[in-house]
Amino acid sequence: MLDEGVVARLRAAGCVFAEDEARLIRETARTPAELTSMVERRVAGLPLEHVLGWAEFAGLRVRVDPGVFVPRHRSEFLVVTARRQVRPGGVVVDLCCGTGALGLAVVAGVDGVELHAADLDPAAVACARRNVEPAGRVHRGDLFAALPTELRGRVDVLLASPPYVPTEAIALMPPEARDHEPRTALDGGGDGLDLVRRIAAGAPHWLRDDRGILLLELSAAQAAAAVDAVREAGLVAADLHDDEWEATVVTGRRGRSETGSRHLRSG
Structure with a gap:
């Protein structure tokens, strides 16, 4: 179940697909502290893929490190x-x-x-x-x-x-x-x-x-x-x-x- 507070924070930060992003962050975070940190970084404007550490691309899940171009x-x-x-x-x-x-x-x-x-x-x-x-x-x-x-x-x-x-x-x-x-x-x-x-x-x-x-x-x-x-x-x-x-x-x-x-x- 999605945390509506997380969704609301992401939406307020301008994330168009807030529900989807909240789900991905929740699925990726290993601890509550990591979840909080990931949400804060996303709200601060980091690309979602940098927050998650990965991106779905052409049927593959690829690692995306901070500061690296995100595949479109x-x-x-x-x-x-x-x-x-x-x-x-x-x-x-x-x-x-x-x-x-x-x-x-x-x-x-x-x-x-x-x-x-x-x-x-x-x-x-x-x-x-x-x-x-x-x-x-x-x-x-x-x-x-x-x-x-x-x-x-x-x-x-x-x-x-x-x-x-x-x-x-x-x-x-x-x-x-x-x-x-x-x-x-x-x-x-x-x-x-x-x-x-x-x-x-x-x-x-x-x-x-x-x-x-x-x-x-x-x-x-x-x-x-x-x-x-x-x-x-x-x-x-x-x-x-x-x-x-x-x-x-x-x-x-x-x-x-x-x-x-x-x-x-x-x-």
Whole structure:
């Protein structure tokens, strides 16, 4: 039974789904003192996932440490799209991995996949290692510089949900994100596409010649510019949109691929 006092406190703090959050906090807390502490942290504005220490994502429960970017449910569209490209024995790389949730979800249930995840932030790398290993390896470094050189030309699926918020737009984000998630996980530069362009430019050196594919998550408003960046890198580009998740993914691959834009509806 839910504590109505807890629900009332969460609702007063602006938690839209106060009843659900109260239930999750109560189920996670091991002692009354821990319950009180968790409620106080949530009321103070910490993201629910940082309070709980975990997040549900694409059917998995992943650890989320304080100060680490919380995986967004809209990124499940990126996961679903990438999973269609994964084959047993393939190589999957998750750049800007944060908790490691995306790469882990992409390879879940597929035999023999070699998974590599990378991030520049040491807190994210530590968190990702607890989530991903031993299913895969996690590396610390700046984008491709973090990866083992023996992966060059061997990657089947290269996915990334990089920082893509324009610098000036960060101030407009909900306080949960702008105050409690690392700025390096949010700030994509002037138009939000600084890292998208860098990933697109480097991808051809790492993708397999015959079937490698790049998948990038960003906003719908950025899709056209991202498609241009992928094409400038020498890959055939397409942008995919899902109405239910309100998500956009730009893909790039060698040779013939999907052309133009596609609007998808989940379900």
